[in-house]
Amino acid sequence: VNPHGGLSRPGDLIPLADARRAVLDGIGPLPAQCLPLEQALGCVTAERIVATSDIPAFTNSAMDGYAVRAADTTDAPARLQVTGTILAGDAPSRRVGQYEAQRIMTGACLPAGADAVVPVEQTRPLGEVVEVLVATQPQRYVRPAGSDIGCGEELLAAGTPLTPSWIGALASAGVESVAVRPRPRVGVLSTGDELVGAGAALVPGRIRDANRPALLALLRQGHFDPVDLGQVGDDESAIADSLVEGAVRCDAVLTSGGVSVGDVDLVKVVLHKLCGVSMRWMQVAIKPAKPFVFGRLTPNDVPVFGLAGNPVSAVVGFELFARPALRAMAGHGRLDRPIVRARAVAGLEREPDGKVHLMRVVVQNPLGRWEARSSGAQGSHVSLGLARANGLALVPDGHGIPAGGEVDVIVLDDEGVEGRDTTLDDMLGVLP
Numbered sequence: 001v002n003p004h005g006g007l008s009r010p011g012d013l014i015p016l017a018d019a020r021r022a023v024l025d026g027i028g029p030l031p032a033q034c035l036p037l038e039q040a041l042g043c044v045t046a047e048r049i050v051a052t053s054d055i056p057a058f059t060n061s062a063m064d065g066y067a068v069r070a071a072d073t074t075d076a077p078a079r080l081q082v083t084g085t086i087l088a089g090d091a092p093s094r095r096v097g098q099y100e101a102q103r104i105m106t107g108a109c110l111p112a113g114a115d116a117v118v119p120v121e122q123t124r125p126l127g128e129v130v131e132v133l134v135a136t137q138p139q140r141y142v143r144p145a146g147s148d149i150g151c152g153e154e155l156l157a158a159g160t161p162l163t164p165s166w167i168g169a170l171a172s173a174g175v176e177s178v179a180v181r182p183r184p185r186v187g188v189l190s191t192g193d194e195l196v197g198a199g200a201a202l203v204p205g206r207i208r209d210a211n212r213p214a215l216l217a218l219l220r221q222g223h224f225d226p227v228d229l230g231q232v233g234d235d236e237s238a239i240a241d242s243l244v245e246g247a248v249r250c251d252a253v254l255t256s257g258g259v260s261v262g263d264v265d266l267v268k269v270v271l272h273k274l275c276g277v278s279m280r281w282m283q284v285a286i287k288p289a290k291p292f293v294f295g296r297l298t299p300n301d302v303p304v305f306g307l308a309g310n311p312v313s314a315v316v317g318f319e320l321f322a323r324p325a326l327r328a329m330a331g332h333g334r335l336d337r338p339i340v341r342a343r344a345v346a347g348l349e350r351e352p353d354g355k356v357h358l359m360r361v362v363v364q365n366p367l368g369r370w371e372a373r374s375s376g377a378q379g380s381h382v383s384l385g386l387a388r389a390n391g392l393a394l395v396p397d398g399h400g401i402p403a404g405g406e407v408d409v410i411v412l413d414d415e416g417v418e419g420r421d422t423t424l425d426d427m428l429g430v431l432p
């Protein structure tokens with residue numbers, strides 16, 4: 001039996017940059033779709049949005065206090081006649097005349113005649129009269145109409161990922177739906193006879209499925225739309241059925257396991273049959289995640305990422321190949337997580353083997369300088385070492401990084417991390 005199912009023996013090691021190019025070159029954004037604002041979190045805008053009115057639409061008060069004519073307060077303390085109260089939501093009907101004031105609440109429309117607001121803390125009530133204790137100037141504590149954004153100005157550029165704050169800003173501008181790149185729907189399939197079903201007893205020799213929950217969670221974290229395709233045994237027709245189902249239901253499919261050189265590594269065999277010439281079985285010059293398959297499933301050319309089976313390899317393969325491709329489909333300009341240059345607190349040792357090692361590390365930036373240390377054992381089956389890590393150190397071929405040496409780290413826990421200007425591919429181009 002040829003375990004490679006018609007595929008030749010695994011070829012030479014391919015540099016990571018070349019493998020990424022083989023994946024990313026043919027990937028572009030999904031066609032734009034109009035989504036209701038409340039469904040658009042994390043999506044990337046497909047067109048620029050222009051404000052169709054001033055925000056705020058009317059000049060209003062920035063404080064709870066009194067709407068006054070600034071000129072009436074020049075000789076403070078000044079006594080002004082209080083002629084009314086304006087609450088947020090009211091449309092004021094009465095002008096503020098000379099030596100008059102109106103009580104006004106934050107966000108309430110500034111009445112005609114008034115040009116400033118005196119905060120309540122700077123006043124003293126005297127029945128129908130208010131004493132303004134401090135002189136004010138025109139426009140003090142006043143929010144002019146259009147001071148957030150003016151009618152006709154660009155609210156949002158095309159290509160902007162929608163954060164919660166953008167959702168709020170768009171809502172305040174009266175935008176109810178937005179043209180965005182839709183979230184790619186991504187199927188996740190686990191393969192292997194050794195996997196027991198969820199909740200089933202663990203009999204000797206078998207293991208629980210770690211990859212599918214982790215990959216589904218990574219997809220959710222990345223604002224993609226995960227589709228659970230379940231698990232299948234090492235059986236060609238079962239794998240093929242699930243892949244075809246994935247190609248019908250999804251914009252992309254992730255599999256784990258079955259892409260190495262074992263006797264039942266059949267995912268690569270099935271993908272070879274289903275994807276034809278678009279399929280590439282690669283031995284990438286990295287550790288972990290060396291074996292990797294990329295192809296396109298007919299009839300819709302759905303990209304499929306055949307990730308290696310070991311739990312750390314599956315996640316590292318996802319980070320290096322699938323996530324950037326899915327981000328390109330989702331319309332993102334920046335495809336990779338941020339990379340920081342860190343000082344190795346202790347040595348990050350390895351043996352020379354012609355590969356870049358992606359070592360699991362904890363990176364921290366306590367005093368404005370990034371520091372990295374190993375998160376534990378570096379075996380590709382050590383899922384705790386990955387779980388404890390928040391970064392992948394790019395350790396070039398050789399004997400590793402000595403204590404105190406510098407290393408580039410992909411920050412996995414990347415919320416709010418800016419990172420270097422250089423892209424991962426630029427960096428790979430100059431690795432020794």
Ligand code: AMP
Pocket residue numbers: 190191192194195207208209210211212256257258259260262265308309310311
């Ligand atoms: P394979 O390439 O299919 O031989 O898988 C490599 C290693 O990863 C083997 O030890 C598998 O048992 C393990 N593995 C494969 N799939 C999973 C999974 N979904 N969860 C945990 N371990 C897995």
Ligand code: MG
Pocket residue numbers: 191192193234257258264265309
């Ligand atoms: Mg397997």
